[in-house]
Amino acid sequence: MTLRALDRIGMGFFLGLPILWIVLFMLVPYGVLLTYSFWIKSYPLFEPAFQFGNYLTLLNEPQYLSVIGRTLKIAVIVSVTALVLAYPFAYFLVFRLKNVTIRKVLFFGVIAPLWVSYLLRAYLWKTILGTQGVLNSTLMGLGIISEPLDIFLYSQAAMVITLTYIFIPFMVMPIYAALEKIPRNLDEASADLGQSSWTTFWRVTVPLSLPGVVAGFTLTFCLCFGDFVAAFLVGGPDGLMVANVITSQFGAALNWPLGSALAVVMLVVVLAIISLSDRFEQRTKVQF
């Protein structure tokens, strides 16, 4: 065997294994899911078929549309909240903080929770917002309320808070990276040309950081859209997300075809958003 042939075999392994992995564990399951979504549920199990009944059910029964709508709404609210919090924070770190050490510590402070189990972090908010939680005890300690309130937990607000907390690192990171890429002297050039720092912020900094904003928004939105743990831990009866419904279709409801159809719809929504954001990112991208 020539060295070249050996090389080719090595390359084959190098590329082949990951490709095999993706095919086996991503594409095949998607195919299975898609196939199931056309099947018919016939008690106690399902029958192979090719029909759009499951999709029609999703369209016709308002509960499904409303859960999709609610999930979209929560994902948007969380993404916007995270953006409103993350942007000023990242801006402060990159543009206003002179001390590099403090900047790194603060940045790491936001990123560090990613090393902690996701479930644990969601659980954390249960202990803060719960009836016996930190918030209630504090308010009672201050004498603001006399009895513990349970309105904090099991509400959409609780979900928004929890999800924002969990996903905000995914907003901070790309924005931070985008801001850091902006040459420092553009600010000075703008001041030199007579423009106030407020104008400079909106006309120079924001446009140049848009790719980071788009990336952060997309990440946060998609992660939120597929989340089921927050609803499970801190969400109330009006807090079910699409992923929770899918879980129940595959579990208690034992309606895999409907669950699959819902999963496919979700996948399509996410892919649409990613391609949209991709297009937007292409447009906002600048060469420095």
Place this chain on the structure above:
Amino acid sequence: MAAIIELDSISKHYGPVVGVNHVDLAVEDGEFLTLLGPSGCGKSTLLRMVGGFEVPSAGTIRIAGVDVTAAPPQQRDVNMMFQDYALFPHMTVGKNITYGLERKGIKGTAARDKAEAALELVGLSGMFERHTHQLSGGQRQRVALARAVVREPKVILLDEPLSALDAKLREQMQVELKHMHEKLGITFLMVTHDQTEALVMSDRVVVMEAGEIAQDGTPEDLYERPATPYVANFIGTTNFLSARVVARGAGLVTLEAGNQELKATDVATSDGQAIGQIGIRPEKMQILKDTECRPVNVLPGTVVETIYQGLALRTVVRLSSGEEMLVDEILRQGMLHSDHPRAGDPVVLGVEPHNILLFGAER
């Protein structure tokens, strides 16, 4: 002429680091003044204080007679051309230029007309709609200049404006910037570490050393009459020899240097010290041929090597005292490299008294 910029005892400290130390400087209206010095001597810091990007630790800055020491850049009638141009990458060339007109209340077609005129001035007519990343380095530089010029400031500040360009383009832009300065009549205050650039472009050059002014004068002043060995060494090349005064009189000072007696035109050292060393420019010496009549001073030595530089030939000569001297000779028509003394040949160097620079003792 009136001073457009006046710096009164300006200092800038960064903690224990002294960036600029008690600098007094007056920039005349309309002149092209260059701050020249090696890396870290504080020239950018000084320029940035004039622009309003740094606040001096001490001292006063006046622009057109008004104290602007604490004023932000927005309130100063000067504009900066940044080292890497600092063009806004998300704006077209035209937007980059009109951006600076907004606060002057010039908008719409009036702004566009002014921007087009500025572009024409820098030789970029018709580039209004271009994107900045579609431009070459030289074109970006012109846009940066147009962006500053269009605001009609009293002074244009240039921080190493040509350092990002390749050698050929740099030479061309040196001349172009100089012409631009003459045409506009605006004061230019430039920073560079490139002595050629400073000599070629400026009306006046301020050489800086460790945050202070080492010498201030016309390019010719600096080259022909450097005040200190530092300046002599920074601008052009200089051979230094330590020297001792033997006798004085009749406008000549007799020195002992390099095991030889040399006569030099007697002038006071600019730093006021007793003579301790002398400097001789490599091109102000010659290798004597037997037939030539001897100049006042001769220095015998041996050729160590010759370096062919195209325009000139540099000969390294070791004197009997051990010091090495550089001698540059222009290779004129008919002078061949091959006719020249080679390594090992004994030679005699000649130098006239007025070409010997006198300095204080080495520090």
